[in-house]
Amino acid sequence: MKPTAYFCMExxxxxxxKTYAGGLGFLAGSHFRVANRLKYPLVGVSMLWSYGYYDQVRDKEGRMKVDYVRKYYEFLEDIKLKIPVTINNATVWVKAYKLEEDVFGTCPIYFLTTDIPENDYLSRTISYNLYDGNNLTHIAQEIVLGVGGYKVIRECENVKLYHINEAHPLPLGFKMLEDYGLNYVKEHLVFTTHTPVPAGNETQDINLLKNMGFFGNVDIKTAEKLGGNPFNLTVAALRMSKKANAVSKLHKETTEKMWSWVKDKCPITYITNAQDKCYWQDAVIRDAAKDYDYDKLRKRKMQLKKLLFEEVADQTGKLFDPNIMTVVWARRFAGYKRPYLPLHDETKLKKLLDDKKIQIIWAGKPHPNDTNAQITFNWIVSKTRDLKGAAILTGYELKLSKLLKMGSDIWLNTPKRPNEASGTSGMTASMNASIHMSSLDGWHVEWTEMYPEDSFTIGDGIHTDDDYEAKCMYEQLEKASNMYDTEEWWKKACNCVNHIVEYFDAERMIKEYAEKMYK
Incomplete structure (x- = not known):
């Protein structure tokens, strides 16, 4: 395997x-913990966001509010390196910090910042916030990550291959093209594409990118041949890379259909996402499931539910019952993921709650500029206020995510097919005996093919309208609640814990990247 630099915004x-927003970051974290454990020669490049993504807090009425608090990290090493990057015909200085392997047990990662005294105020704001809503700032972030990261790696590491996770760091491809030509780029660049929704496949005005310095000294005609006009970052990445991969079996089909019109694109394979069991899985649950010790598993699950319910009570003043089946919907709040679906028929949901068949918890962060998603979040705040056994939590970061996965009984996933490239939250929930209930999208398609009895499936993957899939979801919730806390349930939970790591643990994923992408 070649020494590889892995570029990712989060x-x-x-x-x-706190340098992440959601699934892309969770995936990169597992990638780097496991690669370190398996001793693969990887080094990471990312951004040091002064204010993180954002802090999700509550206003005085209990609704979610976007807040920003400056972050400080004494565990990052100042490597005394500053490099210049040209943005908008001006020099911006980029400073690098290093996360050493022994801090969190990952491969080393370089974190880049422009928030230093050498820069003017505007240049400093480039590394303030992950996925900044201002388009010019966003383009500048991509240039800093791509070009700045490339220069830092050339200064500090001996790397043979560059892996861009999503197309954000694409300016590094143009920097290599400028230095060595397109054939060199096609031998040294690999690309992972994720979400098929338009927002995840960025298009920009090609003249704006040229003026900003996105293409460096590469002429605009060459750039247009690669990415078109308007310029599509994903299309250019597919034309500039040696290989590309989708992140699930279904996503490969979706990706090939989406980009079938792109001539001269590289081959597209798929490597289904996975997560690190050593980080995410509770050891007692793992051991109890291995022995099919239902009493031990149930006892531990009740302890973990009580820990989760302390957080629910603290945030919402609601006391949940560990003996009732607890459903969690928690992930990035985006329209295609349909966080509203459990409330599609409020009468049916209320009956399930009133009959003590289920309890339900939502959590997740909308983008700070996604007004519709924030309205949906706060609509659920208002709906759950008077619903006994229903709550929505703020502050969805790694710590809360782990608490929800360990403390839930059902992990509910409701994306509208085929918009979920893979998803991974249900994998880590399943590692902790929280049974996955999902529409037929992303990784769930493969999971249900392998072990159809280890999860609950919503709908048929053909009819994807809200009315039909909501009806199927309520039926599955009723079915699961009738089975809950029986011998059949705990057997299903044990199977789920034991089988999920056979394919959806990140060790398999890393080995596939080494074989299919890095070799």
């Missing part, structure tokens, strides 16, 4: 290091 490494 890394979810550990709770104290």
């Amino acid at each position: 890394f979810a490494i550990d709770q104290p290091l």
Whole structure:
């Protein structure tokens, strides 16, 4: 395997290091913990966000509010390196910090910041917030990550291959093209594409990118041949890379259909996402499931539910009952993920709650500029206020995510097919005996093919309208609640814990990246 530099806008490494928004970061975190354990030669490049993504707090009425608090990290090493990057015909200085392997047990990662005294105020704001809503700032972030990261790696590491996780760091491809030509780029760049929704496949005005310095000294005609006009970052990445991968079996089909019109693109394979069992899985649950010790598993699950319910009570003043089946919907709040679906028929949901068949918890962060998603979040706040056994939590970061996965009985996933490239939250929930209940999208398609009895499936994957899939979801919740806390339930939970790690643990994923992408 070649020494590889892995570029990603976000890394979810550990709770104290708030440089991530959601699934992309969670995936990168598992990638780097496991690669370190398996001793693969990887080095990471990312951004040191002064204010993180954002802090999700509550206003005086209990609704979610976007807040920003400056972050400080004494565990990052100042490597005394500053490099210049040209943005908008001006020099911006980029400073690098290093996360050493022994801090959180990951491969080393370089974190880049422009928030230093050498820069003017505007340049300093480039590394303030992950996925900044201002388009010019966003483009500048991509240039800093791509070009700045490339220069830092050339200065500090002996790397043979560059892996861009999503197309954000694409300017590094143009920097290599400028230095060595397109054939060199196609030998030294690999690309992972994720979400098929338009927002995840960025298009920009090609003249704006040229003026900003996105293409460096590469002429605009060459850039247009690669990414079109308007310029599509994903299309350019597919044309500039040696290989590309989708992140699930279904996503590969979706990706190939989406980009079938792109001539001269590289081959697209798939490597289904996975997560690190050593980080996410509770050891007592793992051991109890291995022995099919239902009493031990049940006892531990009740302890973990009580820990989760302390957080629910603290945030909402609601006291949940560990003996009732607890459903969790928790992930990035985005329209296609349909966080509203459990409330599609409020009468049916209320009956399930009133009959003590289920309790339900929501959590997740909308983008700070996604007004519709924030309205949905706060609509659920208002709906759950008077619903006994229903709550919505703020502060969805690694710590709360782990608490929810360990403390839930059902992990509910409701994306509208085929928009979920893979998803991974249900994998880590399943590692902790929280049974996955999902529409037929993303990784769940493969999970239900392998072990159809280890999860609950919503709908048929053909009819994807809200009315039909909500009806199927209520039926599955009723079915699961009738089975809950029986011998059949705990057997299903044990199977789920034991089988999930056979394919959806990140060791398999890393080995596939080494074989299919890095070799």
